[in-house]
Amino acid sequence: MTIELWMLFWTCALGIAHLSASSFAYKGQEGNAYTVGPRDEDRPPTGLAGRFVRAQQNFNETFPIFAALVLMVHVLGESGWWSAWGAQVYFWARVGYLPAYAVGLPWVRTFIWQISMVGLLGVGAELLL
DSSP, rough: OOOHHHHHHHHHHHHHHHHHHHHHHHHHHHHHHHHHHOOOOOOOHHHHHHHHHHHHHHHHHHHHHHHHHHHHHHHOOOHHHHHHHHHHHHHHHHHHHHHHHHHHHHHHHHHHHHHHHHHHHHHHHHHOO
8 A cells, every 4th residue: 555545544543533532522521411312402512522523623624635635646646755745744734633722722733734734735746746
């Protein structure tokens, strides 16, 4: 498997970590009685649970772009330095994004997000070069 596909695999695992963090934090906020029930009342996540949910939403916005770029690179046989570098940058930045958001580091979190976007551009650049 190429580095890009390995990074896609590990980014999928990271997506599960995002989902688990937001789910468990919300369960901690509301308790089992509410989370296993029909959730007829709207109880928005707050505090840590809210930050995990927002981090997951942000992940969900960028992951499809990453996956599409990696799959295009793979299908077209364009794997190279830029895409391998970009995929790793995206993955490691997204790894750092979750704890940065969880502890509430606004400038650091934004900087990490920007680094992940540079990674996406690196993967995409492979298709243009």
